[in-house]
Amino acid sequence: MVNALNYAEMRALARRRLPRGLFEYIDRGTEDEVALAAVREAWDRLKLAPAVLVDVSERRMDTVLFGRRLGFPAVIAPTALAGLVWHDGEAALARAAARADIPFCVSTQSVTPIEHIARSGARLWFQLYVWRDRQLMLRLLERARDAGAEALILTVDTAVGPNREYNVRNGFGMPIQPSLRAAIDVLSRPRWLAGVLLRQLLADGVPTYAHYPPEFRTRVTRPAIADAVRLDDRVSWRDVAELRRSWRGPFLLKGILRVDDARRALEAGIDGIVVSSHGGRNLDSAPPAIEALPAIVDAVGDRMTVLVDGGVRRGSHIAKALALGAKAVLVGRATLYGTAFGGEAGAGRMLDLLRDELGRTMGLIGRPTVASIGPDSLVPHR
Ligand SMILES: Cc1cc2nc3c(=O)[nH]c(=O)nc-3n(C[C@H](O)[C@H](O)[C@H](O)COP(=O)(O)O)c2cc1C
Known part of the structure; x- marks a missing residue:
């Protein structure tokens, strides 16, 4: 029974369950964590303007995205290594998404292969990082398509690896490299050790990125393989054009923060963008996505689907994102x-909380449907 009443309580429960290295990998930002702090402040600065004396007896949180109905305007964000937080964690996330009637976006760097996650029956999206070896990458894309992925998200904000010093300090990385520090950390979390790590070791061996070639699994990684699946720092709009040609379904770029990039995405025939600072995890001087959103919506919002993510902790955040013109949020x-x-x-439980909070917020601001939430639901900036 999970009886957390909100995000903060859920985070506290997770913190007690996970080894420190893993918890910090999820929770923290990058460098001085300025971007992370700014995200929270940005949400708090936005104020909703409640319209009163509106009949809100029938509140409807469902919406439509790329022609398909969603239980509420959210998508589970792609997160690497979700399968490390719970045995078969990605499949668990996918099943929860299916119950909430929202899509789950599988990461290139998930611990569980997409074919296995697909058995959950969830609507899947697939997130792609461009590997140096394009043939390997295209084969992965085929796998995603064959497994039924509806939409493709290309993440474009990770041209180089971010500077996450706590991971270095904690000895946390992929492939897993055994260390005394990590062993002590893991031993202090026996439930996670038995319920996740040992089960994973017995079932599939050392946990790793499931979509990577098998040679990547261990520390004795062959340099050639490591190089082939290195995230390419030469990715350009030419790759976007090629991918556009090879992917038939909805195609989104994730990690857009500039109006000119959004316009360029539109010209490249992209269906949608995720305005995102990667949850404050990549560029520490990045603006909060929610602050970059309005200008981007102004420029392209009537011609492509604009989503936003970063720091969604409450249903009221979803209402604010909708008021600023996003069609839905991603939740990481x-x-x-x-x-x-x-x-x-x-x-x-977390999805139920977010949806119920959204419904309550809609009631309190006099906006009973998702479509009725607009710019006038926000207090104008002075
Ligand atoms: C642990 C973790 C792993 C992530 N891995 C990926 C990834 O593999 N690909 C990607 O595009 N984004 C990744 N992200 C970013 C999320 O997709 C999303 O942009 C971000 O988490 C949103 O912020 P939030 O966590 O505050 O909701 C990751 C985020 C976290 C927290």
Whole structure:
């Protein structure tokens, strides 16, 4: 039974369950964590303007995205290594998403292969990082398509690896490299050790990025393989054009923060963008996505689907994102913490909380449907 009442409680429960190295990998930002702090402040600065004396007896949180109905305007964000927080964590997340009637976006760097996650029956999206070896990458894309992925998200904000010093300090990385420090950390979390790590070791061996070639699994990684699946720092709009040609379904770019890039995405025939600072995890001087959103919506919002993510902790955040013109939000850490504490039930609980909070907020601002939330639902900036 997962009885957390909100995100903060869920995070606290997850913190007690996970080894420190893993918790910090999920929770923290990059460098001085300025971006992370700014995200929270940005949400708090936005104020909703309640319209009163409106009949809100029938509140409807469902919406439509790329022609398909969603239970409420959210998608579970792609997060690497979600399968480390719970045994079969990605499948648990996918099942929770299916119950909430929203899509789950599988990461290139998930611990569980997409074919296995697809058995959950969830609507899947697939997130792609461009590997140096394009043939290997295209084969992965084929796998995603064959497994039924509806939409493709290309993440474009990770041209080089971010500077996450706590991971270095904690000895946390992929492939897993055994260390005394990590061993002590893991031993202090026996439930996670038995319930996740040992089960994973017995079932599939050392946990790793499931979509990577098998040679990547161990520390004795062959340099050639490591190089082939290195995230390419030469990715350009030419790759976007090629991918556009090879992917038939909805195609989104994630990690857009500039109006000119959004316009360029539109010209490249992209269906949608995720305005995102990667949850404050990559560029520490990045603006909060929610602050970059209005200008981007102004420029392209009537011609492509604009989503936003970063720091969604409350249903009121979803209402604010909708008021600023986003069609839906992506949720990363919140559902990861739910999964870390309670697997499918925990992720489901987190989604229920967010949806119910959204419904309550809609009632309090006099906007009974998703479509009725607009710019006038916000107090104008002075
Ligand atoms: C642990 C973790 C792993 C992530 N891995 C990926 C990834 O593999 N690909 C990607 O595009 N984004 C990744 N992200 C970013 C999320 O997709 C999303 O942009 C971000 O988490 C949103 O912020 P939130 O966690 O505050 O909701 C990751 C985020 C976290 C927390």
